[in-house]
Amino acid sequence: MEIKCTGVAGTMESSDAMVTIEQGSGGIQLQLSSPVIHRFGNHMRSVILETLDRLGVKDAVVTVVDKGALDCTLKARVEGAAFRAAQCSEEQIPWGGAVR
């Protein structure tokens, strides 16, 4: 998946996360903030990186501001931001394939 522009998905509301994906080089640069980062930071990082890997995002600057999101929400927001950044978020989403 090619990152063509900056993609943002999510909100700063409780139980949500705000994810921003921008063009980058030399792999994934992830910046994560969360009120539960000490307890769940490593787990959240793996959910985010696995989701990006499934989508084939290789080079990007990824910023995640977590507000207590469940894994399913975190994945949805990363996918939303990535598909928006690739300008293909509206139709023919690979449900059950790269999105799962």
Next chain:
Amino acid sequence: MSHPDKKRLRRSMMFLNCQKPALIKDPYIYQPDSIMLDLEDAVAENQKDAARFSLYHALREIDYRGVERVVRINGLDTPHWKEDIRVCVAGGADVIRIPKCTCGADVHTVERDVLAAEREFGREEGSTLLMAALESCYGVLNCLEICKASDRLIGVALSGGDYTRDLQTGITGTGVELTGARQHMIIAARAAGVQCFDTVFTNLGDMEGFRRETETIHMMGFDGKSLVNPRQIPIVHEIFTPKEKDIIFAEKVVQEIDSKKAQGIGVFTVDGKMIDIAFYDGAKRTLMLAKAAGVYGGNLV
């Protein structure tokens, strides 16, 4: 053969905005019969894409503990409904609610895409049920045609806000503006053998008005009501669940009709009321509803 869940208990259907993770993560704690995950009016036009990702993962990963998952898709006059159907079917939604349904052809249009999606995502053909929301005078008048349009259709729901706008009136709180549509829809739904659901009651400060309206639609024969707040659920369940005295009476009616029939007796009395075969189906329905609601453990149904 019809889907086994086509006529399941649906007293309460609670609307939830798919775009709000805090709302969709654990609504089962309020124990509605169904939740209605909304991709339509509750989701802003520029958030339709993001809401689908949330919906997909919610359907796949959250255990709603037996609560039926209905999804309201966007209207057939928008660019969104086709992808809405793909995500609903891929995610395993139980029912798709078609908004602004005006005729049987609208149901056929959705059904075609649902079937294509079931084939695309390897879901059993016919496993995705449909319901239709009637939001216009034209839709209400075509209710019977809509009810008969598909074997997947579980029922029809009145959408009072849009309907009364089309009728050139508004929600008055008296219910008078909805009387004709409600009566017409319940008759058509029963004629077609499907369920019928009432519109939302949005004045959360008027719980007495909500109770009166729920009692009215229960007496009219509706199967349940669309809801906007969990506080409304226990009131609907209380009104739509058969009372103990009704269950006891229904048991007697069924047992007496079965035994008198064998003796060649057609009409007799139970607790001082005249009873004949015409009461049989109604009594059976009371017991089935009571069993589905978990308040009857007998074996007469």
